[in-house]
Amino acid sequence: MVTLLPKANATPPWIETHRAWEIASRKNEMSKFYKIVLGGCGSIFAVYGLYKSENLFHQPPVVMADGNVNRPKLRLPSRDEQLNSLKTTPEFDVLVIGGGATGAGVALDSISRGLKTALVELDDFSSGTSSRSTKLIHGGVRYLQKAILQLDFEQYRMVKEALHERANLLSIAPHLSYPLPIMLPIYRWWQVPYYWVGIKAYDFVAGRQQVKSSYFLSRSKALELFPMLKKDKLCGALVYYDGQHNDARMNLSIIITAAKLGANVANHVAATELLKKDDENGIKKICGAKVKDLLTGKEWEIQAKSVINAAGPFTDSIRKMDDEKCSMICQPSAGVHIILPAYYSPDNMGLLDPATSDGRVIFFLPWQKMTIAGTTDRPCEITHHPSPTEDEIQFILNEVKNYLTPEITVRRGDVMSVWSGIRPLVLNPNKGSTEALARNHVLHVSDSNLITIAGGKWTTYRVMAKEAVDVAVQKCNLTPKNDCQTDGLLLEGASGWTPNMYIRLVQDYGLESEVAKHLANTYGDRAFTVAKHASLTGKRWPIIGRRLHEEYPYIEAEVRYAIYEYACTAVDVIARRLRLSFLNVQATEEALPNIISIMADELNWSKNKQKEEYEKAMEFLRTEMGQDVNRKARVTPVNFTKDEITSYTRKFQTLDKDRKGYITINDLRQSLKVQGEKVDDETLHDMLNEVDLNKNGQVELGEYLLLMSAIKTGAIAQSRLAAAVDIQYDRSVLSVDRSGGGV
Numbered sequence: 001m002v003t004l005l006p007k008a009n010a011t012p013p014w015i016e017t018h019r020a021w022e023i024a025s026r027k028n029e030m031s032k033f034y035k036i037v038l039g040g041c042g043s044i045f046a047v048y049g050l051y052k053s054e055n056l057f058h059q060p061p062v063v064m065a066d067g068n069v070n071r072p073k074l075r076l077p078s079r080d081e082q083l084n085s086l087k088t089t090p091e092f093d094v095l096v097i098g099g100g101a102t103g104a105g106v107a108l109d110s111i112s113r114g115l116k117t118a119l120v121e122l123d124d125f126s127s128g129t130s131s132r133s134t135k136l137i138h139g140g141v142r143y144l145q146k147a148i149l150q151l152d153f154e155q156y157r158m159v160k161e162a163l164h165e166r167a168n169l170l171s172i173a174p175h176l177s178y179p180l181p182i183m184l185p186i187y188r189w190w191q192v193p194y195y196w197v198g199i200k201a202y203d204f205v206a207g208r209q210q211v212k213s214s215y216f217l218s219r220s221k222a223l224e225l226f227p228m229l230k231k232d233k234l235c236g237a238l239v240y241y242d243g244q245h246n247d248a249r250m251n252l253s254i255i256i257t258a259a260k261l262g263a264n265v266a267n268h269v270a271a272t273e274l275l276k277k278d279d280e281n282g283i284k285k286i287c288g289a290k291v292k293d294l295l296t297g298k299e300w301e302i303q304a305k306s307v308i309n310a311a312g313p314f315t316d317s318i319r320k321m322d323d324e325k326c327s328m329i330c331q332p333s334a335g336v337h338i339i340l341p342a343y344y345s346p347d348n349m350g351l352l353d354p355a356t357s358d359g360r361v362i363f364f365l366p367w368q369k370m371t372i373a374g375t376t377d378r379p380c381e382i383t384h385h386p387s388p389t390e391d392e393i394q395f396i397l398n399e400v401k402n403y404l405t406p407e408i409t410v411r412r413g414d415v416m417s418v419w420s421g422i423r424p425l426v427l428n429p430n431k432g433s434t435e436a437l438a439r440n441h442v443l444h445v446s447d448s449n450l451i452t453i454a455g456g457k458w459t460t461y462r463v464m465a466k467e468a469v470d471v472a473v474q475k476c477n478l479t480p481k482n483d484c485q486t487d488g489l490l491l492e493g494a495s496g497w498t499p500n501m502y503i504r505l506v507q508d509y510g511l512e513s514e515v516a517k518h519l520a521n522t523y524g525d526r527a528f529t530v531a532k533h534a535s536l537t538g539k540r541w542p543i544i545g546r547r548l549h550e551e552y553p554y555i556e557a558e559v560r561y562a563i564y565e566y567a568c569t570a571v572d573v574i575a576r577r578l579r580l581s582f583l584n585v586q587a588t589e590e591a592l593p594n595i596i597s598i599m600a601d602e603l604n605w606s607k608n609k610q611k612e613e614y615e616k617a618m619e620f621l622r623t624e625m626g627q628d629v630n631r632k633a634r635v636t637p638v639n640f641t642k643d644e645i646t647s648y649t650r651k652f653q654t655l656d657k658d659r660k661g662y663i664t665i666n667d668l669r670q671s672l673k674v675q676g677e678k679v680d681d682e683t684l685h686d687m688l689n690e691v692d693l694n695k696n697g698q699v700e701l702g703e704y705l706l707l708m709s710a711i712k713t714g715a716i717a718q719s720r721l722a723a724a725v726d727i728q729y730d731r732s733v734l735s736v737d738r739s740g741g742g743v
Contacts, residue, residue, distance in 0.1 A: 082266050086264050087300050091116075092117060092288075092305070094106070094110040094118070097309050099251075099255065100251065100310065101130040101461040102468075104255045104258065104461075106310055106469060109466055109486050110263070113480035113481060113483070113485060115480050121265075121266070122311075122384075123268065124268065126247070126248040126252060127575070128314075128384075130251045131248035131421075131575065131576055134363055134375055136363070136459075137177060139162040139163035140158065141202050142354070144156070159202075163206040167209035168487055169250075169462070173493070175522070177243050177244065180348075180366075182351065184239070185237045185353075186234075196238060202214070210241070211243065213241075214239060216239075217239060226345075230406070246521075247458060249577075252577070260492065266293075267566055267572075270294055271318065273321060284448050286306075286307050287303060287305075289302055305476050306478060308452075308469075313330060313332050314382065315454045316382075322450040329454065332424060333380065333422070334420050336374055336389075336392040336419070337421075338373050338626075340414050341371065342366070344414070345365065348366065351365070353399060376395060385623055386624065387624060387626075390632070393418055394412075417584055417585045418625070418626030418629065419582065419624060424455060429442070440460070441453065441454060441464050445475055462486050470484075492524070496524070502520040508531075509532075511544060512541075514553045515542070515545045515547070523561075531544070535557065548580070559573055559577075562578070563602050563603065569616065570616065571620045574621075575625075588621060589621060592614065648705060652701055665685060
């Protein structure tokens with residue numbers, strides 16, 4: 001077991017000294033700082049050394065089972081340093097292919113056992129399924145129902161294991177994960193005892209590791225906590241607890257923890273070929289992989305005693321490198337989630353609909369001050385760039401509409417972002433292709449010793465990693481210094497974090513409370529390092545922390561810190577280091593030029609490189625984050641009465657005073673000038689561009705009528721152009737049948 005060295009309750013003097021140095025230097029009051037130093041808080045040399053190391057806090061040393069202390073590195077090695085180690089190390093004990101949750105977990109498990117470990121990821125860490133989950137840390141209450149009704153011990157064991165892992169994940173990364181109450185509304189009285197028994201059984205199986213005890217709510221109490229619920233026929237509700245987390249940040253935290261313990265990890269490095277050599281019996285065994293840095297095109301070989309395939313949906317592509325004739329085991333399934341504004345759900349209560357129109361389960365959860373709804377489940381093709389479809393979005397919206405009060409109009413235009421993730425459901429190759437899909441995960445060892453770990457879910461990533469490393473040790477004759485150490489091992493950012501840590505960020509650095517909370521709950525005790533690099537705002541308050549977008553708490557300093565965390569592209573930043581693209585695709589587009597400018601300064605990008613990054617990021621937003629499908633849904637046939645068309649045509653003509661047949665930016669400027677409004681040219685261009693569908697710098701009557709139609713039907717939630725020309729429209733009945741938006 002892992003033992004963490006005791007941490008003193010009092011703040012260490014060197015931290016107080018560093019804080020005094022920061023505040024004094026910002027206020028030009030260094031004389032006060034020297035008085036503090038001379039008073040015994042520490043020496044200026046210690047502070048300077050700490051400042052250069054950029055590590056206010058770090059994870060406590062890990063005491064291994066053999067009594068040796070494995071001290072994490074104070075400084076995270078750069079990507080160049082990691083690549084150099086991958087090229088020059090003669091041989092690794094373990095080479096992991098895949099940098100999602102499972103692959104990261106394998107790397108952390110392996111290095112914490114004292115095995116020399118390497119990991120390569122084709123794209124970015126958590127770029128695939130691991131960043132596109134429902135964001136839940138759960139035991140699987142539905143699996144328990146099957147275990148009880150079908151007397152299925154395997155299902156029971158799976159739930160028991162997942163509940164232990166849920167408790168572990170909540171404890172090792174408390175800044176990124178937290179308990180979440182989930183409401184199960186009940187509309188038939190006979191269902192009350194049925195669901196109550198099931199939820200209480202869930203608590204019972206969790207035992208001492210249950211988050212909080214479930215409970216029943218009366219109809220009135222349920223509506224008080226979740227006022228958006230449909231009131232008709234509501235009998236009451238049951239509330240049970242699971243966990244929620246920031247999945248991509250959790251994945252990154254696992255990677256960084258492994259790297260600080262000595263693992264060599266690299267993103268944007270693809271395994272292109274598996275290396276083999278004859279063993280003492282003349283049998284071909286895997287001895288490493290040929291890899292390629294996709295950013296530079298350089299190739300080299302990595303020698304390793306064992307290779308673990310943790311490529312998620314791309315599991316079979318790695319297996320084919322080993323054996324072209326091997327059977328396919330991955331059965332990909334697409335799960336789509338949509339993001340809605342925060343007002344669709346309470347701040348701290350989720351909702352589960354266990355019986356949708358086609359039998360799927362829908363979650364409706366608060367996340368990052370927005371609302372996440374999903375998911376779908378349909379067979380799909382394996383691709384690096386999964387894209388959502390309008391049918392999937394409409395399915396989720398219709399299900400949401402079914403259990404929300406009619407007072408709330410579920411508008412297509414309220415979909416701020418949408419994404420699709422590929423679940424790597426797997427067949428068990430150990431039992432033949434006639435077996436059903438594996439309920440949990442599959443661990444397979446090929447004749448040449450390629451170890452494949454596939455399937456499973458986010459909650460059980462750690463135990464999957466443990467099993468994979470156990471098999472590698474056994475099959476490849478590895479000699480670890482100790483057994484598995486990851487149960488209870490704190491992840492990066494956890495050791496110095498407290499729920500009230502953000503207050504110190506506000507007091508010591510002059511950050512807004514919202515920004516300080518965001519930094520504390522994203523970076524944990526590393527938030528002080530991020531804050532230290534924040535820019536002055538030029539305002540009286542907040543003192544530092546210029547936002548990337550006024551509606552979200554992300555600040556410019558996070559972009560610089562993202563590069564320290566191995567971000568190499570603009571997409572790495574907007575999707576995984578920051579979660580902005582998952583929250584609001586339009587806001588991301590608005591913040592993108594500033595993000596690229598900051599990265600260009602840090603990475604010395606040329607103008608051509610900046611343009612290339614912008615185009616790739618925009619392609620990502622359009623296809624994978626749903627911007628295209630939102631805009632296409634918005635272009636709907638006009639559905640007006642004759643009188644409405646006449647009325648809107650007249651309004652159009654009041655702008656088109658010269659009867660040109662279209663509106664230009666000058667027409668818009670003149671109209672606003674008459675109303676006494678002064679708007680800068682950039683804003684005018686943006687207002688015109690959101691309506692100019694063919695992008696010719698003009699808005700024709702047809703485009704104008706499409707805008708009015710989209711507003712009337714709820715296809716778009718708002719329009720700056722419509723607001724500017726004071727257009728009135730009827731919101732009393734809004735349909736989601738013909739819709740579009742998200743802008």
